[in-house]
Amino acid sequence: MAGGLKPWPVRCGDGQQAIPCPQVYWIINTTNKNSVYFQDPKKFDPLRYEGGEAPAPYTYMPFGGGLRLCLGKEYARLVVLTFIHNVVKKHKGEVLFSKEKVLGDMVPMPEKGIPIRLHPH
């Protein structure tokens, strides 16, 4: 194909043979937990981002980055913030499985989906 984008699905080869191209998958989880940039990276510590400097570019990217940055980033942040605000303000939460296993995948997935019992204030 002369110039421009290749048709999807992308095939490598000489045009006669269709050979699947090798693909490289980026694992967000390992980027975000790089101990070179984050102290004690596996510790759940939301306060690590408070007051200090912003993480170095492309070291913390839950929504990806660059040209393929998540299109829903600002919407998702607003929804999550509003949801957590309302839950925390009106309820006390109880995590049912505090030692729940997190399965490793491209995105970490808690085995049981982190069930929480909410008690109204």
Ligand code: HEM
């Ligand atoms: C907490 C919620 C979300 C997270 C953590 C998230 C994360 C991501 C990540 C990591 C990517 C891949 C970026 C890359 O390939 O470099 C992505 C892509 C994308 N996301 Fe999200 N996302 C979220 C919510 C949403 C929502 C609510 C929408 C739509 C309303 C959305 C629409 C998209 C689209 C369209 C892409 C593909 C962008 C592209 O390839 O050009 N996302 N997202």
